[in-house]
Amino acid sequence: MNALEGLKVLELGQLIAGPFAGKTLAEFGADVIKVEPAGVGDPLRKWRLLREGTSVWWEVQSRNKRSVCLDLRSTEGQQAVRALALEADVLIENFKPGTLEGWGLGWEQLHALNPRLIMLRISGYGQTGPYRDKPGFGVLGESMGGLRYLSGEPGRVPVRVGVSLGDTLAALHGVIGVLTALHHRTAHGGQGQFIDVALYESVFNVMESLLPEYDAFGAVRERAGSALPGIAPTNAYKCSDGHYVLVAGNGDSIFRRLMRAIGRADLESDPQLVHNDGRVQRVEEIDAAIEAWTLQRSRDEVLAVLDAAGVPVGRIYTVADIATDPQYLARQMIVEATTADGDMLKVPGVVPKLSATPGRIAHPAPRLGEHTGDLQGAGWPARRTEESEAV
Template identity: 60%
Template sequence: MSGPLKGIRVIEIGTLIAAPFAARMMAEFGAEVIKIEAPVHGDPIRKWRKLHEGTSLWWYLQSRNKKSLSVNLKSAEGIALIGRLAAEADVLIENMKPGALENLGLGWDVLHALNPKLTLVRISGYGQTGPYKDRPGFGAIGEAMGGMRYTTGEPDGVPARAGVSLGDSLASLHGVIGALMSLLRVKTGQGEGQVVDVSLVESVFNLMESTVPEYDLLGHVRERSGGALPGIAPSNTYPTRDGSFVVIAGNSNPIFKRLMHTIGRADLADDPALEHNDGRVQQVALLDAAIAGWTSAHTIGEVLDALEQAGVPSGRIYSVADIVADPHYQARDMILPARLPDGVEVKMPGIVPKLSDTPGEVRWQGPSLGQHTGEILAGLGFDDNEIARLREQGVVQ
């Protein structure tokens, strides 16, 4: 293995999205990630969304570069195995309900005693403390209670979902950030490992910009605004002649002037009342109508070409088909070839972020259930007879 996290061992006791996505990112940058899965069926995401030959394509992406260790956590020996792994690990990531790890006999007090340098990343709906901590919480609930759903959708419509599992993914990113900060503390000798407590709700809330002070000081509640960007003008989604839509962000003072000249409205470009954003916000309906009138008279290609020449930020709204075909995505290695276990080739997303000297890499796609069980147990010092016994007794698969 190579990458900036080479030599870092991560134990993942997670299912579905939040913890597995966090571990996946660490695996892409060189960490050895051992994914703990229940026998027989493993992580439920193996059967989520679209399947190929009985296995989810999402699984192959979400679990790439990971090793699968199938352990029965209802057995004492299975729990002991996790303890042995934790004693040699740098990070343990879990997204079980608060208290579940303690019920297994693997609470923070136990893990910290086994390995003072261990970082424990705990991702849950509401966090490990507080009156809601025992409530079940998925990403959709985090998006709702974190404030994002309330501000998403058309003004006269119902609160909308973004189309992907944003709540889970945002929690994953916060989990990785916390893990890296804790690892830095340990590796530089500033202290021992610690608990990184990540809440789905708080991860979404962390992205809610200035909504709290706006409400507290001004009594303003940010509402749904469709494709517009309230308080910043002009910035919206506009129709084109061929039925497409274009996002245009003409909201800095010089960009606004260039945009207005491009659409043939020099009168608006030179209007002193529109020189700054606060003035433009007062007349946002007028500006949006002027821009939409221009975009509606041109094709998406014509609009984008004209705005690019004028230096006005703009972009078409991409479907996944557009993304896969886009030359910029391809040039940035954001669409990577992969091969599934049956030999079928398939495109997969690339790795983010791009590091100049130690880039991430894909070494293999998501493993079969328990694929690395023997290898991992041998690394813990178990001989062939002991491994065979554990398999026969149903401790591992």
């Protein structure tokens, strides 16, 4: 039994923000039907590295979903979506605001058709406000949300975090919205509602004290490279073999253990360094002491000594480190899955882990339009036998 068994989800839209929300619901048992344009399908099918013509990213993002091809610009395609929406619990979309309305598939139209429908609408800037009509991508949401300005070294160009974090953050906020709206629908009279998620707001929501610090102190937070301003010591420190380690000594007792481990009893017992506020005043001195010690040792030696001392320490993981890490392996986070072409592929396991109803990879990402034939007649199409068995 999966937690979202029986939940019917219709996914319109493309790339990351909407489809990552669909993926998350599908991993917990929702029946997600993805609508794609015939011919090319979701452009993500061709993003980054392709194997036999299909992106391996697609294999992860679309697992457990069904794919039907419908032309949303055509009357027939729009009618087919309405027929599906009539029975759907959730519709996910991440088009530019107004695109669905132009196709007669906006909230007003679909809500009138199916008052129980919950609609997740993800866009760059939201469904209202002066920017609503602008197309949005993750990088712009990350920037407007405040993240980009803080990423990188002081005085250098603000860098992109390595993945489209704005999109996945929006997707996860969208999933929270869907689950909240489902609870509300069950508890209070069965009505659906729409959820308006903006990429920039999803980023802004995780920006910690950025705004109140500006309001209270006029402080504009700046890029700080690998350090965490106002919290000490925590940084990346170079080792004798050229690798870096991350050491987070920013707890009062952890700091004392760290100083003992690196042979700095003087700093361990310094009354000014007992708490964070005092350490922040002398962060450069503390960082220099730590790096003087790490520079004398290889990364593995540093990790072993600080691990034994109970100090939070870690390497900077490449994917090669991830793929062989015992913690990942012990918790089934590296899973061998079979693609629709019968090839094996290592993919991330399901997050989060539920004790009674864990998520699962039930079937591979679909070929383009693999399930269009299921749409015979009206209503939500039943899953084919082999798929129901896989679930």
